[in-house]
Amino acid sequence: MWESIQHPDFLTKNEVREVKDLFNKFSKMLAQEYLGVDKNSIQITEWNDYNHIAYTGGNLLPGKIEYINYSDPDFSMWIHEIKPRLDKDDLFNWLRGLLSKKFDGINRKADFRWVSFFNFNYHFETHCDGMDVLNKEYPRPSSFDDLKPDNWIPADYGKYVYTHQGLINIDCEHPTDGTIIFDQSFPWSTYIDFSRPSPPVERWPDVGDDREMIIFGKGDSITRFDETIRDFTFDDIPEEQYNLIIEHCDKSELSRESLWGLSIDKILYFGQPGTLISWDTDKYHRVKPFPIEEKRRRLCIQYDCRMRI
Numbered sequence: 542m543w544e545s546i547q548h549p550d551f552l553t554k555n556e557v558r559e560v561k562d563l564f565n566k567f568s569k570m571l572a573q574e575y576l577g578v579d580k581n582s583i584q585i586t587e588w589n590d591y592n593h594i595a596y597t598g599g600n601l602l603p604g605k606i607e608y609i610n611y612s613d614p615d616f617s618m619w620i621h622e623i624k625p626r627l628d629k630d631d632l633f634n635w636l637r638g639l640l641s642k643k644f645d646g647i648n649r650k651a652d653f654r655w656v657s658f659f660n661f662n663y664h665f666e667t668h669c670d671g672m673d674v675l676n677k678e679y680p681r682p683s684s685f686d687d688l689k690p691d692n693w694i695p696a697d698y699g700k701y702v703y704t705h706q707g708l709i710n711i712d713c714e715h716p717t718d719g720t721i722i723f724d725q726s727f728p729w730s731t732y733i734d735f736s737r738p739s740p741p742v743e744r745w746p747d748v749g750d751d752r753e754m755i756i757f758g759k760g761d762s763i764t765r766f767d768e769t770i771r772d773f774t775f776d777d778i779p780e781e782q783y784n785l786i787i788e789h790c791d792k793s794e795l796s797r798e799s800l801w802g803l804s805i806d807k808i809l810y811f812g813q814p815g816t817l818i819s820w821d822t823d824k825y826h827r828v829k830p831f832p833i834e835e836k837r838r839r840l841c842i843q844y845d846c847r848m849r850i
């Protein structure tokens with residue numbers, strides 16, 4: 542397991558400024574030139590280089606998130622047109638190179654699967670990333686015992702070791718925002734909340750109807766896909782740990798019951814711009830709850846690593 546760490550000054554002030562300027566330049570171009578709205582009216586909540594951009598604001602209804610995929614012909618043409626002024630591929634390649642050097646410098650070798658920008662203004666379920674089961678989007682069977690390894694083992698199984706992932710603070714306005722890392726882990730990417738009945742008894746709309754195969758909820762066994770959730774406590778999260786989690790928000794943002802079976806490994810705070818937080822990809826984690834407000838600045842670089850064997 543990779544240790545959960547917070548590393549201040551991972552990027553220098555100048556590097557942070559450079560990344561932030563490029564991000565803001567792109568955000569303004571997207572608003573004015575592609576969406577035709579005021580340059581400061583949108584918030585890009587996610588920007589990755591392989592699939593999509595997500596944003597709020599502009600002409601959208603409050604709280605609505607719109608996704609623009611690179612496969613959209615209009616969008617891919619626009620991305621191509623702006624290349625002389627802002628080349629998305631160059632930007633992400635430069636970022637990957639910069640981060641690689643920095644990770645070498647702290648002895649945490651990084652082979653990137655993804656490098657993205659995150660600026661989420663909402664919470665989502667406790668989960669772990671890492672390997673995806675092949676049948677991730679299939680309906681749940683009436684019993685998981687009915688599944689055979691062929692149903693969940695993906696084609697690239699055994700080619701990679703999933704290592705570490707994390708966030709680098711670029712422009713977060715609250716240093717006490719961050720990520721909660723739990724002691725519990727699972728090698729397959731899954732969601733967990735033992736206070737809620739699993740689908741189909743209850744829908745988990747914030748996770749999505751195409752994710753019911755990878756949800757651990759009330760009544761579920763902690764063994765699935767030939768693996769067992771490690772270090773599961775079968776108990777409430779200690780009260781003092783729960784109080785730390787909700788320290789900077791109202792209890793209504795996250796109930797203690799929804800953390801049943803879990804215990805804190807570390808709370809990794811965003812700290813000042815330039816700070817890296819990083820944890821083992823198999824570990825369950827969640828956004829540290831914060832009061833949901835429009836336009837809370839939480840801009841980070843997000844990265845995820847896996848090593849080819």
Ligand SMILES: [Fe+2]
Pocket residue numbers: 668669670826
């Ligand atoms: Fe995650």
